[in-house]
Amino acid sequence: xxxxxxxxxxxxxxxxxxxxxxxxxxxxxxxxxxxxxxxxxxxxxxxxxxxxxxxxxxxxxxxxxxxxxxxxxxxxxxxxxxxxxxxxxxxxxxxxxxxxxxxxxxxxxxxx
Amino acid sequence: xxxxxxxxxxxxxxxxxxxxxxxxxxxxxxxxxxxxxxxxxxxxxxxxxxxxxxxxxxxxxxxxxxxxxxxxxxxxxxxxxxxxxxxxxxxxxxxxxxxxxxxxxxxxxxxxxxx
Numbered sequence: 001x002x003x004x005x006x007x008x009x010x011x012x013x014x015x016x017x018x019x020x021x022x023x024x025x026x027x028x029x030x031x032x033x034x035x036x037x038x039x040x041x042x043x044x045x046x047x048x049x050x051x052x053x054x055x056x057x058x059x060x061x062x063x064x065x066x067x068x069x070x071x072x073x074x075x076x077x078x079x080x081x082x083x084x085x086x087x088x089x090x091x092x093x094x095x096x097x098x099x100x101x102x103x104x105x106x107x108x109x110x111x112x
Numbered sequence: 113x114x115x116x117x118x119x120x121x122x123x124x125x126x127x128x129x130x131x132x133x134x135x136x137x138x139x140x141x142x143x144x145x146x147x148x149x150x151x152x153x154x155x156x157x158x159x160x161x162x163x164x165x166x167x168x169x170x171x172x173x174x175x176x177x178x179x180x181x182x183x184x185x186x187x188x189x190x191x192x193x194x195x196x197x198x199x200x201x202x203x204x205x206x207x208x209x210x211x212x213x214x215x216x217x218x219x220x221x222x223x224x225x226x227x
Contacts, residue, residue, distance in 0.1 A: 004154075032213065043116075043203050043218035044155065051213075087154050098207070099145065099168070100216060102154025 002027040002092050006103035013110050016077045021086055021106045024070040029093030033071050034100060035064050036087040044087055047073075078110045114138075116219035118204050124225045125194055132190045133222045137206030144187050145216060146179055147203040148172065155203050155218075161187060194226045 003026045013019055025033065032051050036044035048057045050066035057064050061082065063074040073086055085107045089100040117136045125131050137144050143162050147155035158177070159169045163184040173179075176194075181187040191198055201221045207214040 034215070036218075041221075041223070043118075043205075043221045046215055046217060049215055089154070098143070098214065098216075099157040099160060099170075100147075100155070101157070104152065104154050 002090060002101045004088055004090055004101055004103035006086075006088050006106050008106060009104070010107040011109070013075075013078055013108070015079055015110055015112050018074070018076045018078070020075070021073040021108070022070060023073070023088030023103055025088075025090050026069075027090050027092045027101075031091040031093055031098070033066055034089045034091065035062075035071070035073055036089065038085045038087055038105070040085075047086075075108070078108075080110050080112060083108055083110045116204055116206050116217055118202075118219040118222050120222060121220060122223050122225075124227065126227050127196060128193055130190065130192045131194060131224065132188055133202055133204075133224075135187045135189070135204030135206075135219060137185070137187070137204070138208075138217060141206035141208045141217075142184070143207045143214065143216075144181055145205040145207075146187070146189050147205065147218075149201040149203055149221070150199075158189075191224075194224075196226050199224055199226045 005024045007022045035047040038044045048064040053068045065072050085105040087105045089102040119134045146158040149155040161181040176192045179189045203221045205216040205218045207216045
């Protein structure tokens with residue numbers, strides 16, 4: 001069964017304090033790995049898709065990287081508005097659907 | 113592009129009642145997904161449509177749950193005889209593109225509370 005594990009569960013940073021979130025996965029065949037941001041009471045907002053080991057993508061203060069077993073979301077000089085839950089999900093070769101299997105997320109709080 | 117919309121945003125019902133949720137996907141997106149999310153968890157896949165055909169259902173989707181996408185546009189998710197364990201956020205997502213390489217865009221969700 002496909003498994004996605006995110007760590008840490010929660011992270012508190014001061015504004016400007018860079019850090020990384022981890023997403024490790026065990027799947028039978030990876031088609032893609034996705035990062036979403038979710039604000040309280042809202043639906044997930046798409047950030048990045050990574051398809052192969054070694055791939056990197058950047059958007060503002062966020063950078064996502066992928067290896068054969070895990071992905072990292074690096075946050076450089078975060079601001080309070082980066083506070084949210086960050087979800088990692090995988091899309092695999094099993095079955096006919098392109099369903100996403102999510103981790104439980106990392107709750108990020110950035111303080112002044 | 114107005115994004116995925118869901119209605120209602122919130123629903124409170126009593127145990128045993130039936131509820132129906134609606135999802136309007138991004139225009140021209142041919143795939144539509146339903147997920148369920150409980151507090152502190154990531155979304156869990158429920159079911160998936162390609163155009164009007166329902167192609168996969170999770171074992172999470174009991175016989176009390178039914179989903180339709182009659183004309184390949186909007187979709188409805190109905191829960192019959194609701195139970196307190198059905199309380200959750202129900203999320204809809206849509207996508208377009210080659211299977212396995214498309215991005216799913218989520219709506220704001222419908223939060224269900226069963227009393």
